[in-house]
Amino acid sequence: MKRRRTAKTHVVLLSTAGSEKEAHTIANHVVQNRLVACVNIIPGVRSIYRWEGKVNEDAEVLMVLKTEKSKLPLLKKAIKSLHSYQTPELIAFKIEDGMPEYLAWLSESVANKGSNK
Numbered sequence: 001m002k003r004r005r006t007a008k009t010h011v012v013l014l015s016t017a018g019s020e021k022e023a024h025t026i027a028n029h030v031v032q033n034r035l036v037a038c039v040n041i042i043p044g045v046r047s048i049y050r051w052e053g054k055v056n057e058d059a060e061v062l063m064v065l066k067t068e069k070s071k072l073p074l075l076k077k078a079i080k081s082l083h084s085y086q087t088p089e090l091i092a093f094k095i096e097d098g099m100p101e102y103l104a105w106l107s108e109s110v111a112n113k114g115s116n117k
Contacts, residue, residue: 008107009069010095016047016060018084023061026082030065035075037109040064067110069094 017023020043027039042062049056067075079088
């Protein structure tokens, strides 16, 4: 019986940061360490949310991250350690389909390359 090859599960994640500087710090770290292939940084986001019983509104920076699901445990750990928020946002969405070449690049970008980061 042939073994069925398991396809890699690619995900897009959303996370917010309190400043562009913080978003750049997080993005550089997670790309350098092959936890994600790419981070889009989108400034100018206004967030209205409930925190500790009060409704708040703040300026934030949205990060859109692309990676493989297998990287999520290490990515969560990195975001928690680098983030200024007590409860950082990190929400993952499975990529159902995409350009094959892009998804291949994504996988190549997060592949472990020995000690080369």
